[in-house]
Amino acid sequence: MIIETKQLQLYYGKFQALKDVDLTIPEKSITAFIGPSGCGKSTLLRTLNRMNDTIPGVRIEGEVVIQDRNIYDGETEVEFLRKRVGMVFQQPNPFPKTIYDNVAYGPRLHGTTKKSELDAIVEKSLRSASLWHEVKDVLKKSAWSLSGGQQQRLCIARALAVEPDILLMDESTSALDPISTTKIEELTRELKKSYTIVMVTHNMHQAARISDRTVFFLNGEVVESADTEQLFRAPRDQRTEDYISGRFG
Amino acid sequence: MKAKSVDRIMTGVIVGIGFLIIALLAALLGYLLIRGVGHISWHFLTSAPESIRSGGGIGPQLFNSLFLLVLTMIITVPLGLGAGIYMSEYAKQNRLTAFIRLIVEVLSSFPSIVVGLFGLLVIVNRFGLGLSLMSGALALTVFNLPLMVRITEQALRAVPREQKEAGLALGLSRWRTITTVMLPISLPAIVTGTILAAGRVFGEAAALLFTAGMSSPRLDFSDWNPLHHTSPLNPFRPAETLAVHIWKVNSEGLAPDAAQIAAGASAVLVITVLLFNLGARWLGRALYRKLTAGR
Numbered sequence: 001m002i003i004e005t006k007q008l009q010l011y012y013g014k015f016q017a018l019k020d021v022d023l024t025i026p027e028k029s030i031t032a033f034i035g036p037s038g039c040g041k042s043t044l045l046r047t048l049n050r051m052n053d054t055i056p057g058v059r060i061e062g063e064v065v066i067q068d069r070n071i072y073d074g075e076t077e078v079e080f081l082r083k084r085v086g087m088v089f090q091q092p093n094p095f096p097k098t099i100y101d102n103v104a105y106g107p108r109l110h111g112t113t114k115k116s117e118l119d120a121i122v123e124k125s126l127r128s129a130s131l132w133h134e135v136k137d138v139l140k141k142s143a144w145s146l147s148g149g150q151q152q153r154l155c156i157a158r159a160l161a162v163e164p165d166i167l168l169m170d171e172s173t174s175a176l177d178p179i180s181t182t183k184i185e186e187l188t189r190e191l192k193k194s195y196t197i198v199m200v201t202h203n204m205h206q207a208a209r210i211s212d213r214t215v216f217f218l219n220g221e222v223v224e225s226a227d228t229e230q231l232f233r234a235p236r237d238q239r240t241e242d243y244i245s246g247r248f249g
Numbered sequence: 250m251k252a253k254s255v256d257r258i259m260t261g262v263i264v265g266i267g268f269l270i271i272a273l274l275a276a277l278l279g280y281l282l283i284r285g286v287g288h289i290s291w292h293f294l295t296s297a298p299e300s301i302r303s304g305g306g307i308g309p310q311l312f313n314s315l316f317l318l319v320l321t322m323i324i325t326v327p328l329g330l331g332a333g334i335y336m337s338e339y340a341k342q343n344r345l346t347a348f349i350r351l352i353v354e355v356l357s358s359f360p361s362i363v364v365g366l367f368g369l370l371v372i373v374n375r376f377g378l379g380l381s382l383m384s385g386a387l388a389l390t391v392f393n394l395p396l397m398v399r400i401t402e403q404a405l406r407a408v409p410r411e412q413k414e415a416g417l418a419l420g421l422s423r424w425r426t427i428t429t430v431m432l433p434i435s436l437p438a439i440v441t442g443t444i445l446a447a448g449r450v451f452g453e454a455a456a457l458l459f460t461a462g463m464s465s466p467r468l469d470f471s472d473w474n475p476l477h478h479t480s481p482l483n484p485f486r487p488a489e490t491l492a493v494h495i496w497k498v499n500s501e502g503l504a505p506d507a508a509q510i511a512a513g514a515s516a517v518l519v520i521t522v523l524l525f526n527l528g529a530r531w532l533g534r535a536l537y538r539k540l541t542a543g544r
C-alpha cells in the first residue's frame with residue numbers, strides 16, 4: 001500500500017468536502033475516482049500532493065500516509081512531497097517556453113545543470129510520455145505550438161522528468177479529442193508498470209477500461225472501493241449500482 | 250420595441266461622447282505640436298537656456314528629466330515589484346491588506362502639488378536633502394511606488410492559476426514558482442505598466458517645484474563623476490526638469506522668444522510621452538510574442 005488515508009476530513013471554511021475517507025491505494029496500479037460532479041474527487045486528489053495548501057481557509061484532519069509517512073505530520077516538506085507525487089491537470093498547461101525547456105524545467109530547478117544530463121532526462125521523459133517521435137526535431141519550438149493532446153503528453157513528460165513515484169491525473173483527458181484520449185489511456189497503462197497512478201475521471205467507461213481499482217464517491221464520502229472489474233460487474237452498494245447504470249449523476 | 254430604441258439612442262450617445270473625447274484630444278495634441286514642432290532643432294535640444302537673450306535651448310532640462318526618471322525608477326521598480334509580489338502572493342487577504350490597498354490607491358491619486366509640499370517639508374527640510382534630484386525622485390516615488398505595486402499585483406493576479414499550479418506541482422517552492430513561472434508570464438504587463446507610469450513621472454511638474462527645484466547649477470557635460478558638484482550625474486544637485494522649465498518660461502521668462510521656447514519644449518514633452526506610450530505597447534506585445542513563441 002503506497003497511499004493510505006485514515007479518517008480524512010477536509011473543510012473549505014465551514015463546508016465539509018471530505019468525510020471520513022479511509023482508502024488504500026496499491027502500488028504500480030491505476031486507481032480511478034468516479035462520482036458525480038462536486039462529490040470531492042478533485043479535492044481528495046489534491047490532498048495527496050498537498051495542493052490544497054494553496055487555498056485559503058482549508059482545514060484538514062486525519063492522516064494521509066504516503067510511503068509510510070503521514071504527509072500532514074507538520075514535518076514533511078511540501079516541495080519534497082510534490083517531487084515524489086507528480087500531477088497532471090485537466091487543461092493542458094505547458095509553460096510558455098520551448099518543448100525542451102518545459103521538460104527540463106523541473107530537473108533544472110531541482111539542481112541538474114549539466115547539458116548532457118538534461119538532454120538525457122528530456123529524451124527519456126518524452127519517450128515515456130510517447131511524445132519523443134513527434135517532437136524530437138522541434139524541441140526548440142514553443143510548447144504552445146503543439147496540439148492539445150500533444151500538450152497534455154508534454155505535461156506528463158514534464159511531471160515524469162522530476163522522477164516521481166506517484167502520478168495524479170485530474171480528468172486529464174476530458175479536454176481532448178477521442179484519438180488523443182486513447183493515446184493517453186494507452187500511455188497510462190504503460191506507465192503503471194513503473195508508477196502508481198491515481199486518476200479522476202468523469203467517464204465511467206474510461207475507468208472501466210483502464211483502471212485496476214475504482215473508488216466511487218458521493219457527497220464527500222467513499223461509497224465503495226473495489227477492484228474495477230468487480231465494482232462494475234457486481235457493485236455491493238445500491239448507490240454505486242444506480243450511478244454506474246446511469247440512473248443519476 | 251421600446252427597449253430596442255432606448256438601446257439604440259444610448260449607443261448613439263455613447264459613441265458620440267467617444268468621438269467628442271477623441272476630437273478634443275486630437276485638437277489638443279495638434280495645437281501643441283503645430284505650435285511647437287517648428288521650434289525644435291538639434292541646437293534647441295542640446296544647448297543651455299538663455300535668460301535674457303533669445304536662442305536658448307532646453308538641453309540641461311531634457312537631461313534632468315531623463316536622469317530624474319532613471320533615479321525614480323531605480324527606487325520604485327525594485328520596491329514596487331517586491332511589494333506587489335508580497336501583496337498578490339504572500340499577504341493574507343484580510344482587513345489589514347484591504348486597508349493597505351486602499352492607502353496605496355489614495356497615495357497614487359494624491360494631488361501632485363500636495364506631494365510636492367510634503368516633499369519640501371519632509372524630504373528637503375527635515376531629511377536635509379535640499380532642493381535636489383534625489384528629493385525630486387523621492388517625491389515622485391510617493392505616487393509612483395503605489396502605481397508600481399498595483400501594476401505588479403494585477404499582473405501577477407492575471408497569471409492563469411494553472412500555470413502557477415504547474416510550477417508548484419513540480420515541487421518548486423513558492424518563491425521559485427513566482428520568479429521562474431509567474432514573473433516571466435506577467436512581464437509584458439509589468440513592462441507596459443512601468444513605461445506608462447514612467448510617462449507620468451516624466452511629465453510631472455507640480456511635485457518637483459519645491460523638491461528638485463526650479464534651477465540647475467551650470468553643468469559641465471564633460472565631467473561624469475557623480476560626486477562633483479557640476480557633474481550632470483550628481484544626484485544631490487538641484488535640477489529643473491523639462492516640465493518645470495515650461496511652467497517657468499511661461500510664467501516668468503524674460504527672453505524675447507520665451508513663448509516659442511515654451512511651445513517647443515511642450516512639443517518635446519508631448520512627443521516623448523507619446524513615444525513612451527507607443528514604446529510600451531510595442532515592447533509589451535513584442536515580449537508577449539517572444540514569450541509565447543519558440544526561440
Ligand SMILES: Nc1ncnc2c1ncn2[C@@H]1O[C@H](COP(=O)(O)OP(=O)(O)OP(=O)(O)O)[C@@H](O)[C@H]1O
Pocket residue numbers: 012015017035036037038039040041042043044055202
Ligand atoms: N476552493 C474551494 N472553496 C470552497 N469550496 C470548494 C472549493 N473547491 C471545491 N469546493 C467544493 O467542494 C466540493 C467538492 O469539489 P471538487 O472540486 O473536489 O469536486 P469534484 O468531484 O472534483 O467535481 P467535478 O467532477 O465537477 O470536478 C464541491 O461542493 C465544491 O463546491
Ligand SMILES: [Mg+2]
Pocket residue numbers: 041042043170200
Ligand atoms: Mg474535479
